[in-house]
Structure formats: C-alpha cells, structure tokens
Amino acid sequence: MTKQELLPSTRRALLHRIATAQTEGRAPSLVAAVVRGGELVWTGARTSVDGHAPDQNVQYRIGSITKTFTAVLVMRLRDEGLLDLSDPLEKHLPDTGVGEVTIAELLAHRGGLAAETPGEWWERSSASLRPELRDVLGEKPFRHPAGRRFHYSNPGYTLLGSLIEALRGAPWEDVLRREVLEPLGLHRTSGQPMAPHAGGWAVHPWADVLLPEPLEDLGLMAPAGQLWSTTADLARFAVFLMRGDDRVLCAESVREMKMPAAVAEFGDAEQTYGLGLGIVRYGGGALVGHTGSLPGFLASLWTCEEEDIATIVLANCTSGPAVATVAAELVRIVAEAEPRIPEPWRPLPDVDPSLLELVGPWYWGTSVQGLRLAAGGEVRLGPLTGGGRGSRFGPNGDGTWTGLDGYYAGERLRAVRRADGTVSHLDVGSFVFTREPYDKNAPVPGGVDPEGWRGLA
Template sequence: MTSALIPLLPATERALLHRIAVAQSDGRAPSFAAGVARDGYPVWTAVRSAAGGRGESADTQYRIGSITKTFTAVLVMRLRDEGLLDLQDPLEKHLPGTDAGHATIAQLLAHSAGLSAESPAPWWERTPGSLRPELADVLGGQTRMHPPGRRHHYSNTGYTLLGSLVAAVRGASWEEVLRQEILEPLSLNRTSARPEAPYADGWAVHPWADALLPEPMEDLGLMAPAGQLWSTVADLCRFGAFLATGDNRVLSVSSLREMRTPAAPAENGESESTYGLGMQILRVNGRTLVGHGGSLPGFLAGLWVSVEDGIAAAALANATSGPLSAVVAAELVGIVAEAEPRIPEPWKPLSAVDQELLALTGPWYWGTYAFGVRLLPERGLELQPLRGAGRGARFVAEEDGTWTGLDGYYAGETLRVVRRADGSVLHLDLASFVFTREPYEPDAGVPGGVDPQGWRGLPG
C-alpha cells in the first residue's frame, strides 16, 4: 500500500491542526483554511474561524493573489511546448507595441526582465482594472528599472504582459484559455477568476484593536494574470500535485521540472530562496519546496510542494496581514514529511534488459576519479561518483543512441559511447570529458595521451 492510501496518524493530524489554530489565533485572522495532499491524494483539511464568523469550510473560496502567476506560467510553457514560441524570443515578436518588447519571455517568467515591480498609482490591488485599460497604462514607462537578465526583481507588470501574450497567441482571453487548458483538465472546479459562492470576504484587521474593516475586491483587468484567481485548499493541493508529477493533458513532467529549476539569480542574503519559471523555490530545513505565495488586500495564501516527499500543502486566510499563510503552508509540508516519511515503492527489476547497455554499467574513470554507471528504466543511465562528492547525473536515452543529462552539472549535456573500428567500447564521451574503464587507460583515447612508461613510484 502506498503512503497516499494510508491515513495520517492522529498525532500528525493534531500537529497540523495545532499549527493552523496558532496561525489563526496569533495572526488574528477571521478564518484560516489549510489542506495537505500526499502522492496526489487529499489526506487532511481543516478550517479555523472566528467565533460568530460565516462558518467557512474546506470548499470556501479565498483569493490566492500571486499564486495566479504559476497558472499563467503554465499557460506560457504550453505555448513553448507546442512550438508557438521560444522562451528566448523577445516579447516584441509575439506581442508588439509595448515598451518592454526587448525583454525575453524567459526573463519575464523569471522576474529578471528589469521591469518595475508595480503598476503606476493608484494602488492597483485596491482599484478597478478599468483604470488601466491598456498595457501602456499598466507599464507607465517603467520598463528598464534594471539591466535585463542581471538580477531578480519581482514584477507584477511582467506577468500582466505574459497574460496578454497568452491571449494574443491563442486568440482568446487569458481567462478563457486558463479555463480550457488548466482548470477543466485538472478538475479545478472551485478555481475561478471571480468569486463563486461560498467565498470568504476579505478583511483588514486593525493593528491595535480586534476590529475589522472590509477590503475592496476589485476585478484587476489586465493585471489579472498576476493575481486575480480565487480557489480553495482542495483545488490548490490538486494543482500542487500536478506541479510535482505533471499531466500530459496540461504540461509534461519534464517541462514542470524546467519550471522548478532556478532561472534567476538570488538577491543578496536570500540564498535559501530563488525563482524558477513561474515558481518560487525554497530550501527549508534541508528540504526543497516549490510553489508560490500570494496576497491581495484582505487575503493571504501559500502553496508549497515537496516533490521528493510527494507532499503538497495549501494555506489560506482572509486577512490583509497577520497569519503568514505561505510560511504556514511550508511548515505543514515539514510536519507531515518528518512525522510520516514517505514509504518507498517496492523495488522491481527491469522488465527487459538490453545486454549492450548492461555492458556499459560498472566503474568508469575520469582521470583518476572513480564513477559508477547504473542502468535505469527505459534505457536511461545514471553516473555517480563512487567516493565523496562529485558531478553525478541521470541521463535519458535519445533516439540517436546518445543520452541527455537530466540534472546536476551535466543537465542538458550529451553522453555518447565512442567505439573502436571493431565495435568495442573505446570510452564514454560526456561534454568532451573522456571516461575510461581504467584510470588513464593507454589506448582509450585520453586527450593529451598517456605516458608510455605507465604508473611508477616516486623517484628517489
């Protein structure tokens, strides 16, 4: 039985409930909802509401703010995978006429295009999008705050451009494309661009008194792709599971892996936090989390996924400040992962063994460094150092008989077998590095040659 089908232990459930109860109480949130999924299955949800509140449930919608950006990024990656654009294309190629046409699509996804963080006044999150009817009104000429590609500078305006890019390439509104290409295929039936009952009201809590003030809930217009969406903890956990495993109806696991890879330099002092393509990446207590935080006046949200542990957690509050939902969601992942470590799948032998590939396994040497090659399913290979730290990687088989690195130093690099005239293996070539069966094997094609006198002792 997989861990997904095993209920959480009562002690784990109590720890999760305690954490969100503290968040709601200390953060003075009118309500606080949270959920956890394990291996794609929901395993826990809970809601804490203020006395006399509306009685929010796990099916209550909250505004999720900038978690919307991850949805928008998935739509852009779909366009890339369909060959309709390249991530290195300048925006101008597909969305002409903006002042930010010099920025590449990859830079916009990674918040490294150098654009301004916010739209010009008035405060866009508390005013209707009708005040900014054109992209020029959103950008306000603030398109070169920093040199493109040089630093991570979070930009809501950049994701406005990406939403308009999706609409321009698809010939339909961002909202309609989102519904057809993500929400419906993933059955995110309680995620929408506008609130659908039951939904939580957004509140500001007075900093020095237990008093409430309703926050406006504006339609953000062109800024919608940066922060418009409403969702529930159940839908967010389902979306989080998709971010880990992929769904070929929406986006492949390889493209999601690309999104989860750091794409922008970290700010000074933020080595534990980086950004991929539409996803924030955190290192928390030795664990890598991917996802996004979100906020709009009246709402705080967080969605984090540990791909290695197979755990996704979402936390939502209807308060402008107070309970740090993104922090709590990350802590919920840690609570489950540490209390109930993932049960590994049973070991299974390969269904078929290619004898030619089997002959490539075992020890290889790069100079005097020892590595081991293992055979993986679907003709894949894994190269790992046999002692100490080193440049290990997994490789996926290509149709031309080579392999492409999936991770680590050799991600994207080509591994090929170099053979002698008689068909026997001369050496492995990996990104120009020669791996031989023996250290500096004399006839194996080591660049620079091998001293003909061979190995010797230290001269006296």
Template sequence: MTLSTEDLLPSTRRALLHRMAVGQSEGRVPSIVGGVRRDGRLVWSGARGDIAADAPEADHQFRIGSITKTFTAVLVLRLRDEGLLDLDDPLEKHLPGTGVGTVTIRQLLGHTAGLAAETPSPWWERTPGALRPELADVLGERPRPHRPGHRHHYSNPGYTLLGSLIEAVRGASWSDVLRREVLEPLGLHRTSPQPQAPHADGWAVHPWADVILPEPAEDLGLMAPAGQLWSTVSDLGRFASFLAEGDDRVLGAASLAEMRLPAAPMDGDEEGTYGLGLQIVRKEGRTLVGHTGSLPGFLAALWLSVEDDMAAVVLANATSGVAIGDLAADLVRIVAEAEPRIPRPWRPLPEAEADPELLALTGAWYWGTRSYGLTLVRGRGVELRPLHGSGRGARFVARPDGTWTGLDGYYTGEILRVVRRADGSVSHLDVGSFVFTREPYDSQAGVPGGVDADGWRGIGL
C-alpha cells in the same frame, strides 16, 4: 506485505491542527484553512476562525494572489510545447509594440527581464483594472529599470505581458484559455477569476487593536494573469499533484520538471531561487517548490515536496499577520517527519529496457582519477554519480540519436555520448567534452593531453 494508503495518525492530525490554530491565533487572522495532499489525495484539512457563520472548509474559495502566476506559466509552457514559440524568443516577436525591447519569454517567466516590480500609481491591487486599459498603462514610462538577464527582480507587470502573449497567440482571453486548457482538464471547478460562493471576504486587521476593516476585491483587468484567481484548498491540492507528476492533457512531466529548475538566484533579501513560474525554497533540508500569494485581504501558500510526494496549501483572509509560507512549509514537515513516505516497491526494469548494450555501460567510470558509477533508470535514461564524496553527478534522459541530455546539476542540458573505436568497442564516455574512461587515465581511450608512456609508478628508494 501489501501496504495501503491510510488516513494520517491521530497524533499527526492533532499536530497539524495545533500548528494551524497557533498561526490563526498569534497572527490574528479572521479565518484560515489548510490541507495536506499525499499519494494523490487530500489526507487532511483543517480550519480555524469563526468570523462568518461557519468556519471555512476545504471547498471555500479564497483569493490566491500570485499563485495565479504559476497557472499563467503553465499556459506559456503549453505554447512552447506546441511549437508556437520558443522560450528564448524576444517577446516582441509574438507581441510587438510593448516597448520592453529585447526581453525574452524565459526572462519574463523567471523574473529576470529587468521590468519594474509594480505598475505606476495608483496602487494596482486596490484599484479597478479599468484604470489601466492598455499595456502602456501597466508598464509606465520607465518599464525596465534593470538590464535584462542580469538579476532577479520580481515583476507583476511581467506576468501581465505573459497573459497578453497568451491572448495574442491563442486569439482568446487569458481567462477563457485558462479555463479551457487547465482548469477543466484538471477538474479544478472551484478555481475561477471571480469569487463563487461559498467564499471568504477579505479583511485588514488593525496592527495595534483587535478590530478589522473590509478590503476591496477588485477585478485586476490586464493584471489578472499576475494575481486574479480565487481557489480552494481542494483545488490547489490537485493542482500541486499536477505540478509534481504532469498530465499529458495539460503539460507533460518533463516540462513541469523544467519549471521546477532554478532560472536565477533571488535578490539578497529573498529566500531561495525562482524557476519558471515557481518559487523554490530550502526549509530545514527539504526542497519546496510552489508559490505564495497575497492581495489586500488575502494570503495564500502552496508548497510541494516532490521527494516526499506531498503538498500543503494554506489560505487566509487577512492582508497580513501570519507568515503563511512558513506555515505551509511546517505542515509538510510535520507529516514528513511523523509519517515518512513509504517507498514504492522495487521492481525490475521492463524487459524492453534490459538492453545488453546499455547494461554493458553500467558500472565504474573514471574522470581522471575520480571514480563514478553509471546506473540505468527507467525510460532508457542513465545516472552518473560520484562513488565517493560529492561531485558533479546528474541524471540524463535518452535522446532518439542514442545520446543523453543532462537533467540536473552541473550537466543540465549537456550531452553524454558513447565514443566507440573502429571495431565498435567502447572507448570512453564524452560528457560535455569531459572524457570518462573504464580505468583511471586509460592510455587506449584518447585522453586529452595523452598519458605518460611509462604508466603508473611508485617512488624509488
């Protein structure tokens, strides 16, 4: 039986529209638009609100605030992948004179550099960027209130530094580099630093009365890499697909998977963790990655569930009122529960990957007395998982030297290698120095500490 991708069921579409309508009505938002992308295409979009002549559509621009940071992070990872910098380089190596000391590029990406959350007064989101023409104006006299690397502390100025880093390495403005290296290759023609019609206007809604006030839409200047962009549901849906699958013209799948890994725990009053330019949250048993954003007059959320091959985007033109991150998460949940993802057909490995030596490594292995199973995955990778209960399982990607590097869990970044005897036969697996043997405590496999010569025994009566 061949299964085709079809539109959502009418009941699912109504549930999505109902959730959006409740969010707009109870949140008292002038207008709101959302969309769900699945299997590489926009399968639903809907909008509520009629403050303008027409309700917004999936192609209407809204300001997306801190979702801009994810675009900036993609540009930094591109520089790393081109060998122009290392994420563990001190920022000063490539952008001297900032005054932030030894903070690294990785710490800036993950908000662990210890920098202040905001710029010095006046409130940067509601004032022209021209008031802060230099990095010193953005960082202020006390740019680093926390020790680098010791805690997660969200920092908007930190992404200003990353934008300036991109400009220094590329020799072009952040906006030009973004357009040339990300927006144009991905076809995000409705994403831009300045609004393009049709676009929503930003509003503040009075907390105690149903009246509204227009919000200013300032050019953020040096702060642009932290929150300048305008975009649409359609464009952000395409961007979400890129974050899940990668595009070698922009950034490969392996680097995007690295961005989705936790870089540091959040503060105690925050939810989830943070990767490299991506927020990571758990909602009702589902892991979502993406970002939320806000600027005066606008709220935005993009959540991606890699497991469900689905993303949701919600954009609103209000300063506050609706928990937009929760709303976007609910759109993912509604579709995932009502119409679960149909698994792709199982297919055998390509013939070139059916290597007899690799096949000989599959099956049961033991770490001490704990049983694990080793399986092959595409790309000559392997997966090591406990056969019973929970434990330190991980996926490993193949390296050119015949070893593997851990991709997730306890063994992230650790090396798995096959240890052979003088005759070429396999003695054991070494995983980050732990010995995995074919039999529990195999006496012939060089288990550290040795194995009792009398072997396994029962208790005498």
C-alpha cells in the same frame, strides 16, 4: 475516508499548527490542506466565514499564485510551437516598449521591469485606471538591465497575460478556464468570487477589530493576481505541479518550470525562482510553489517531491499569519511523523547486454565515477566518493543518452567502441571517461605519458 489516511496524532499536530497560526496571526479565518501520494489526505480550518465554519470548498483570493497558472499557459504555447522562450516578447506582442526582454526573462522575473505599476496602488484601484498596457508599464518601465538580476515584477505578468490573449485570440481567463481549469477539474477556481467565499479583512495592528478590504477587479493585471480558489482545487493543482498532466502540460515541461532560472540575491541563497514557480531549499531537497497576497487575503502552496507532499494555507486578512512558513511546517510535520515508505525495489524486466557492459566504475582523470542502469532505460552517472558532478541521462533511442539534470543537463553521453566492438571510453559532453585512470589505450585528451605511473624519489 482516503486511501492514505493520516494518523490521528499527525492530524492533531496539523490542526494545532494552523490553530496556533490563526490565533497568533489574528486571522478572521484560516484554512489548510495536505496532499500526499496524489490524494487530499487532510483539511483543516479555524473560525468562521459568514457565520459558518469554512471548509475545503470555500473560496479565498490567492493573489500571485495566479502567476503560476499564467506561466502554465505560456508553456503550453511553447510546447505547441507558437513561441520560443528565448523570443523577445515584442516578436509576438509589438509596441510594448520593453525592447528585447525575452519571454523566459518575464517568466523568471529577470526582465528588469518595475515591481509595481506607476500611479495608484493597483491592488486597491479600479481596473478602469489601467485600460491599456502603457498605463501598466509607465513611461520608464525598467528598474534594471534586462537579464541582469531577479526583480519580482507584477507588470511583467500582465505582459504575459496579454501575450496569451494575442496568440489565442481570446481573453486570458477564458483561455485559462478552457485549457487548465476545466481539464484539471478546478471548478471552484475563478476570476470573480463565487459563493461560498471569504470576505477580505484588515485587522487593526493594535486592537482586535476589523476593516473590510475592497474586492477590486484587477483588469489588465489579472494574470498577476486575480484568481479565487479553494484548498480542494489547489490540492488538485498541486498534484499537477508534481506529476504533470498531458491534457494540460507534460511532466517534462512542468519539470522545466521548476528548474532555477533566476540567480538568488546575496543573503537569499535559500530561495530562487523558476518559470512561474518559487523554489525554497528544504532539507536535502526543495519546496516548489508560490505565495500570494492581495488586500484582505494571504495564500501559500508548496510541493515537496522528495516527500511526495503538498500543502496549502489560505487566510482572509491583509497581514498576520506567515502562511508560507505555516505551509512549509505542515510539510515537515507530516514528513517527520509519517516518513515516506520507499517504493519496493524490483529487478528490471529485461536488460540489453550492451547496456549492462557499461555499468560500473569509470574514471574522469583520477576521479572515480559510477554508471548505474535504472528503470526506463535511464542511466545515472555520479561520483562514488565525496561530492562532484552527476546527472541522470535519458535514452535517445540511438544508443546515446541526454542529461536530464545536474551538471550534464542537456549534454550527450555515448559509449565509444573500438573496431572490434569493445568499449573504449565514454564521451560525456567531450569529457573522456575510461575504465582505468588515464587509460593509455584510450584517446585521453593531451595523451598519457608513455612511462606511465611512477613513484617520486
């Protein structure tokens, strides 16, 4: 039993959804899990693996979800000061032939590199065919100018894996185990399969028969798609992606990974990409996570912070069930059947009178904005009516705040006081906010007409 057991009707709806996906998608097996409130609250499985029903501890290959683990390692290097995301890769890993492509561009698939490796289909080819980076990149690695557009690149994550190895002086998988898997308790996540694990299958498109898929070691391509995992382990990883863990990566750095870093293509306005994480519009918020596929396997992991839900769906077939859609629908089933209970409102334990003096309406030109004081010293500035610019601001400890999100992310907010100590205006990234529209007693840029407001005959 868990602390947040789902209702029987919700559990049955979840089971019905994955059962339908397994049957209609003709998957040899399909497993799923739901996390809510930081806990694994439901797991489900359909059909068998090696003759027995799969459970939350049976391994499946997770393909490109591996990229998110690789991105976490890169962010750790950044937080330790060993690199900057704006650094060209060649500053730390010379002679790759990718020029000025930055680490951030590689993380967000904006480096312009080819989607796949030259030569044979790397997912079904021996690692011995790619012994060096030049075999992964080829003589002409670029398909687009660097930084110009989003173009998903598996070789780009091979470069990031090699970067990790160069700066850590150890193999990628060893670094991953030491710095991420062990601290988070992901003991059933590995580069090679560990029993019990599912076998990978291809299902004939016109007949209900199977063909085994080869289980290749990806070699240099491992940081792009090598890992095997379970629904239980991925549930723990999903909690980390929603909350952070200072043993691995702080919440602020995880939040940075989830910010859009790649412009969506025309026609794809519902989805974009962060730093190692996909982002899909969902209701008034977003699903953040990653999908994965390798011959014989499909995988999806989505987190929804607005609902505090994460879902995982894994299957052992090359194609068939739309696992990303199924995982998104599991979020919807739980959110609609059991709406999230808001945290109780509680008054602040104390408040600085100088802060309380700042709350209320402010005007940017004639647009009315509201400044609210929140827990932890945060303030929130946003329009009181209609749409417009708004942000949360975190305290800097010196009487100023820095934007955490929205239009003013990274910009400074400060209260400008007169000689007598009273507040003249707010300065937000050079914008002047006043208590009255175009307050003549405040330094509004361009000045205020001395005749003031008037009618028009």
